Amino acid sequence: MPSDSLGQQRRRITTLAWILALSVALLTATVSALMIGSVPVTPADALRIVVSRMVGPPEDPPWSATIEAIVWEVRLPRVLLAVAVGAGLAVCGTALQAMVRNVLAEPYILGISSGASTGAAAAIVLGWGGGILGDHPLQAMAFLGAVAASLVVYGVARTSGQLTSIRLLLAGVAVGYALNAMTSFLIFAAGDAEGARSVMFWLLGSLALAEWGTPLLLCGIVVVVTVTLLTARGRTLDVLTLGDETAASLGISPHRTRTVLLLLISLTIGLIVAASGSIGFIGLIIPHLARRAVGVNHGRVIPVAALMGALLMVLADLVARTVLAPQELPIGILTAMLGAPLLLILIRRLHAHRS
Numbered sequence: 239m240p241s242d243s244l245g246q247q248r249r250r251i252t253t254l255a256w257i258l259a260l261s262v263a264l265l266t267a268t269v270s271a272l273m274i275g276s277v278p279v280t281p282a283d284a285l286r287i288v289v290s291r292m293v294g295p296p297e298d299p300p301w302s303a304t305i306e307a308i309v310w311e312v313r314l315p316r317v318l319l320a321v322a323v324g325a326g327l328a329v330c331g332t333a334l335q336a337m338v339r340n341v342l343a344e345p346y347i348l349g350i351s352s353g354a355s356t357g358a359a360a361a362i363v364l365g366w367g368g369g370i371l372g373d374h375p376l377q378a379m380a381f382l383g384a385v386a387a388s389l390v391v392y393g394v395a396r397t398s399g400q401l402t403s404i405r406l407l408l409a410g411v412a413v414g415y416a417l418n419a420m421t422s423f424l425i426f427a428a429g430d431a432e433g434a435r436s437v438m439f440w441l442l443g444s445l446a447l448a449e450w451g452t453p454l455l456l457c458g459i460v461v462v463v464t465v466t467l468l469t470a471r472g473r474t475l476d477v478l479t480l481g482d483e484t485a486a487s488l489g490i491s492p493h494r495t496r497t498v499l500l501l502l503i504s505l506t507i508g509l510i511v512a513a514s515g516s517i518g519f520i521g522l523i524i525p526h527l528a529r530r531a532v533g534v535n536h537g538r539v540i541p542v543a544a545l546m547g548a549l550l551m552v553l554a555d556l557v558a559r560t561v562l563a564p565q566e567l568p569i570g571i572l573t574a575m576l577g578a579p580l581l582l583i584l585i586r587r588l589h590a591h592r593s
Contacts, residue, residue, distance in 0.1 A: 253538040256531050260545035264321070267552045271317045274556060276563055277308055284309055311450070318458065319448040320555045321548040323514045326461040328547025329540050330503045331521025332528065333468050336475040336536060337499050338403040344522035345507045347407065348500070349387045349414035354511035356417045357383020359424040359437045377453045377512040384508030387413055392500060401496045402482075442568030443517035445555050457509045464506045465544045472537030479534075517570050519577025520547050526584050550576075 272284040279287075283301045287309045290296060299306070330345040337343075345351070361379035395401055395409040421441070425434045448454060468475070474495060477485045482492040528543035551569075554576070558569040 249533055249535070249538065253532045253542065256542050257545060260542065260549060264545060264549045264552065267549055267556070268317050268321075271320075271552055271556045272309055272313050274560060275308070275313065277305070279305055279309055288314065315448040315450055315454055316445045316555060316559075317552060319445050319454055319513060320551040322454075322458045322461045323445070323510050323517065324520060324547035324549070324551025325465060325544040326457070326506050326510045326547075327517065327520040327551075328524035328528070328543040329461075329465050329468050330506055332525040332536065332539055332543045333475060333499055334503060334521070335525055336479050337496055337503075338407055339479055339481070340403070340407065341526070342522070343407070344518070345503065346516065346518060346521070347414070348410035348503070348507075349391050349412075349417060350384045350410075350504050350507045351511050351516045352414040352417035352421070353387025353390075354380040354384040354508060355437075355441055355516055356421045356424070357381070357386075358440050358512075358515070359421045362436050362440070363424045363427070363433050374451070374453055377447070380512035381508050383417075384504065384511055387417060388500070388504035388508070392497075396497075400493045401500070402493075403496070406496065406500070439568055440515040441570075443515040443570035443573070444558075444566065444568055445514055446559075446566060447513065453509075453513045457513045460506050460509050464502060465540060467502065469537060469540040472535060472540060475536035476534070515568075515570070517551075517573055519573045519581070520550065523577045523580050523584070524550065527580075 269281055269284060272288070273279045273281055283305060286299075287301060287306050290299065291310050327345055331343070334345060334347070335341055335343045357379040358376055360383070361376045391406070391409045391413050392401070394413070395405040397405065421437070425437050474490055477488055477490050478492060478495060485492045485495070524543050524547045525539070528539045528546055532538040532542050550573075554569050554572045558567045558572055561567055
């Protein structure tokens, strides 16, 4: 067997092994998240409650209605949202790093998160969107802010029909700083201390708003579609990392591809931030860990990154709601505490490798 074919086969086996191991770990973390809390639940009861809700309740359930409500109405939506948020941030970060050819890029560098935060701050402090945007004005305003920010970034970065990586980065950073200043002004101008505290909690990220409904459904569907599309277009991402001239010579339009990716990432990040607030470092760190695990081929990196991101987010949310119980710690604090040291280690190893 040729050495290239043997190497590809080994990489496929390694990728499948990682996917299997991460899937088992994610399932274990999910069951643990359903069990652990101020009210403990046994693994058997947690699984039976979920199954009974899906196929039909037994005539005489051995668990109380309170336990069932805690598992089904409170903890399970949080776990599912954590899976969607973690997977979405991880794959968007992977795609963005390939799109702009910068290993330090992350989803929030495009200013989309800042737009969502400004929209949410306006909803909390000024009461915008109440009675107009339905039952979820906070999430709706956050999503509209994300869409507006992405449109501004696109308009600024696109010149002469072209969308270059450097202009995209610069436009995203500039728009992000401007929107962060606007959000800070809203916090400073808020007459209600509780409103300002709510905005700060939103800026640090939380899954406390998770519930069965449209935001969770939309976030889940869009993340699944995004992971599927990016996995299928893994070769395109591989080519983008080689530079615009190489991509054009291989029949791929880098400007058109970046536009499509920007739209997809903007939609995904907008929905994620609208549902969970700003949660940093997942989209920056996980792509590096996934590439170290299975190589640089994005067809393999994307699914592994999605599982890694989902697993990390489920575990982080579990710690966030239990470590200071009954208070809840903003999840963005935990991801920053974990992500910053990992980033420093990666930078050290990258420097040592290049030396």
